[in-house]
Amino acid sequence: MNSLLGELREVFSAALESAFAEHGRGIDPLIKHTADPALGDYQCNVAMSLAKRLGLTPREVADRLVEALSMLLQRGPAPFVLQVAGPGFINIRLKREYLESCLNATPPEQPSDRLGIATVPTGRRQTIVVDYSSPNVAKPMHVGHLRSTIIGDCLVRVLSFAGHEVTRQNHIGDWGTQFGMIILALWHLFALRRRGESTETFVRRTTELSNPLQRAATLAQIAAEHQAELDRDVDGREFYEFLRAQRFQYDELLPAYQYVNAVESAAEGSDLRIVDPRNGQAVPLASVSNHVVAMLQRGSDADEQELFAWRTAVQSSLRRCTEIYERLGVLLRDSDVRGESFYHDLLPGVAEELSAALAEPRAGDTSAIRAVCRVDRGALCIFFEKPDGTPAFKGPQGDSLPMIIRKSDGAYLYSTTDLAAALFRIAHPTRRPIRLRSAALAAGLSAKGGGLGADRIAYVVGAPQKLHFEMLFSALRALGWADGVRLEHVMFGSVLGEDRKMLRTRSGDSVLLVDLLDEAERRARALVDENEPKRAEMGLDPLSEDHKRRIAHAVGVGAVKYADLSQNRSSDYVFSWPKMLAMQGNTAPYLMYAYARLRSIARKAGTDSHAAVDAAPIRLSHPAEVALGLKILQLPETLDAVGESLLPHLLCEYLYELSARLMAFYEHCPVLKAENAEVRASRERLCGLTARALRIGLELLGIDVLERM
């Protein structure tokens, strides 16, 4: 099955060139869907835009184009009927016979069916990196991670289906400040256990710290206790044993983490200190986690237990993420994880490279924004300016806003990590060698295999980070690393509650993904049970308990995913259970139901006649059949558009329209009770093609289809 739109574009482009020679060469024929089906299926709007340049009226341009088309197509039967209308529109109506022949040409169903949709030609095949999900391993996944995970996964599926080489990258937050906190949390958990107390202590103290009257006393007690516990295990051996034996649950880590958070923010401004027994260094209570990070980043042998604690925390945290991924049915695997820590050793090299390469504007740099790297207020910064010399990014005082590469205390930030990650993704030892001035960076890169060689990178990250990505992309272009690479920030809005504020639980915490999925399945199950009497009334087979569970899972998860994907991603979206689980309208259950109905017909028609059905010629005798057949044939162009724009909702819209046309067909065109065997066979095959289009589309959205519901 080829893209109808793609073929029309080709034919019209050829006609433009033959009608207007060089004036028509390389011009987009501007073919679109026609708003009003009474006018045609597609329309070509190029005549109006070309008229002035050619010194002709739009009607004349259109007439000559139509003439050129008929010359080009005179050898075979014309696939469409053309009509010039209005100021110079060329209306295109595809002939019924043509639609029939396209539908009849689709190959029979196969495993991993694709309705004969071709992959991109080898020459246009790209290596595409999709960076998505990227949870912070210090915290459990919450709704904030939902959109990135779902949207990114859909894009991965669509781009892979198109035939591109897609590499998933789960850029988890496994390094930096909060990691000091999580290690500290583990340590507190260890100390707590040693004292024989429960995590209730954490909760109690967190509460006490929020009370101004109790704060000082509690803090002093915590500091003293902390010091005593630390001195009891100077070499950290006991702590190490605790970790190695995995004597803790991930769920206990959360209250401990919140406790550490509370202690550090409460200790802000106090002069309480903890003395590190290993080196006698006095560390403010408010920045113990920073101290841990500093030791971790230094990576000396003495800090072995911290490193081990870090690995343990990452592992147990990732296990939770993997459980969620499996439940969501997303493609992410542990092998896709390449977190911040992966790039850690490249960071000094990145700083060195930037200092050398961007010391002054690059000669012959044609980038829209120039970048200069220099030290400012002790921090290594990249400053950006427009060609006229004014700052490209401004801070609150109107001064130039830099991207900070290295803090004045020598620590690196996520910008640095993102630059390193981009280099790793773009570079490739043979396909895209990048000349680096820093020997350290070059060595570090080649130690990691030399890079992924991406032609396109999609960062599926929330809209609030837009400024960051603008800076990042500007820096990459200024460095010349991004030459020939398409960089895209696939941004999306926040998930809001019914009150139009960030979705939160009643107690004000962000909603955990586990709880959200539980609720989705619970509600979907309620729908299944509600529907049971009606199924019985209709004489359908009763569903087994196991089957009901599967339906609830597929519908619940599908509804959550679809609600997210069906909306234009750049705007915020309001989370509503009733809406996403509704049967009418643009929802997952509606589409899944349409598929289940088709499967029911197929079962009744007798599955043994599959081969016969696939061979039967399709005749589109009723308008509803024509409309449905056309929509089926528009799947390829829809997938092209999604791959190009990275907008999954275009696919949702397509599937909804396909289902709506199916329902119309269903009303007017009996299949099993068709007037004769030929019509019946034709309709059975049309139904089969619709089911396949629906299943392919839903699977590309990451939604499972059900044979019965």
Next chain:
RNA sequence: GCACCCGUAGCUCAGAUGGACAGAGCAGCGGAUUUCUAAUCCGCCGGUCGCAGGUUCGAAUCCUGCCGGGUGCGCCA
């Protein structure tokens, strides 16, 4: 203050790169059930496309200025 995103029917949203009278769903009203799964379908009602200018043969879409909502803005990620 500056930058970005958003503003379309009572509600939730489509309308990518400008195209013909602006489309869905929900809610409201009225119909269809001896059913190929009614978890469905059909009809009606409902819009100064935030406002004002401008560009264009043509603007919800592009430009400028306002109004309203959100987000971001040097050493967090």
